[in-house]
Amino acid sequence: MPELPEVEVICRGIRPHLLGRSIEKISHNGKMLRLPVPVDAMRLHLVGREIVEVKRRAKYLQIIADNGTILIIHLGMTGNLSFFGPDTPPARHDHVHLLLDNDLELRYNDTRRFGSLHILTGHEAEDIETTFFSTTGPEPFSTAFSPEYLVNLARGRVMPVKSFLMTNQIVAGVGNIYANESLFQAAISPQRPISTISRTSWQHLITCIRQILSQAIECGGSTISDFVNVSKESGYFQMNFQVYGRKGQPCKRCIAEINKSQIGGRASYYCPKCQK
DNA sequence: CAAGTTACCTGACGGC
DNA sequence: TGCCGTCAGGTAACTT
Structure with a gap:
């Protein structure tokens, strides 16, 4: 999988295409990743929302919406994200498509399905360091890593x-x-x-x-x-x-x-x- | 509790 | 050609 540098490169790559866009539609092929895909919660909390921030923590990507919802993406060993026009036929091992308001789709593809998607809202999203990342160590570039x-x-x-x-x-x-x-x-x-x-x-x-x-x-x-x-x-x-x-x-x-x-x-x- | 092992899943590759 | 074993960037649930 992508380790920190690969996730950081992907983060920097997708950020300019996502910031300011809103999510119009979410589709899923029905398969489980390492965890079930929270597709209902994704639709409930993300459809119609604008993306205001995209960042990385550890090997996780965070896509943050204007209502505070955080979509967390982990790429596992073989996960990848890229943009396609909505008419592009889905590729083998495409699992989730996010259709944006500029008619581009962000597609999550993962051959081995070791990746995972998570939705955080409310307290879990606001206090992400003590909820989702409670057992995650410091970033290697932080002063805490001493x-x-x-x-x-x-x-x-x-x-x-x-x-x-x-x-x-x-x-x-x-x-x-x-x-x-x-x-x-x-x-x-x-x-x-x-x-x-x-x-x-x-x-x-x-x-x-x-x-x-x-x-x-x-x-x-x-x-x-x-x-x-x-x-x-x-x-x-x-x-x-x-x-x-x-x-x-x-x-x-x-x-x-x-x-x-x-x-x-x-x-x-x-x-x-x-x-x- | 610390450290090692196994499982999850698909595909590529080498040996026979 | 095809079958089989091995291996692959991660993580967490197990076992020892």
């Missing part, structure tokens, strides 16, 4: 640092690719138990995560198999992968070969020589 914060959470725990970074309660939006890439950049082994990482190393890792994520956003995200942005363009950050998917290939920093192992059930790539 070495002190990580040292405290890591105390006495043996979890591998890669699993820790991918835990959304710890920090939002870092998925498998960018966890691998950030740890290579920081020269920290993905298996390293978190309690053994010093304040200085956490600081360095935070800096590396922010650099990698920023570069990926600038590149329009990474295209692994099916990520394309709203304009149907692929991201090209994958050109910059240092370790992800490079098993057996030479490290770009030393002479060793990139290793692959499973950590927390996820493919983990690292240089056994550079990353300690």
Whole structure:
């Protein structure tokens, strides 16, 4: 799926097409995503409303209407959003279409159906950080994501640092690719138990995560198999992968070969020589 | 409680 | 060609 950079690219891509538009019609193919599609609530609270804000939090998109309703979209592994004319025939795995007042449709397509849609209204929408995002950690670019914060959470725990970074309660939006890439950049082994990482190393890792994520956003995200942005363009950050998917290939920093192992059930790539 | 495993779903790919 | 196993960017509900 899209990790934070891909979701951010999509967010920036759809925002100018959505702001100021109103939603005229909502259709659904009837299939469940990871959760049921709240199509009745969507129609009740969104049809006829104007879109006033579009933003990202963690890997979730938020489309906010003039009555305070928030439509939350998570893209799962294979979700995508793009705009089509209403006469364009629906594609395979199109699940939801939002028809706008400028005769364009925003279409949610998701092959594996691991994504989800949510509707928040009233208190749930107003206090979204303590309702919907109550267990979501800080954004990686926020000041709350600090070495002190990580040292405290890591105390006495043996979890591998890669699993820790991918835990959304710890920090939002870092998925498998960018966890691998950030740890290579920081020269920290993905298996390293978190309690053994010093304040200085956490600081360095935070800096590396922010650099990698920023570069990926600038590149329009990474295209692994099916990520394309709203304009149907692929991201090209994958050109910059240092370790992800490079098993057996030479490290770009030393002479060793990139290793692959499973950590927390996820493919983990690292240089056994550079990353300690 | 922390950490590891499994399930959800479809499609692409490699081996035979 | 086709069948089968494996793997894929996420998340949460399980189990240990």
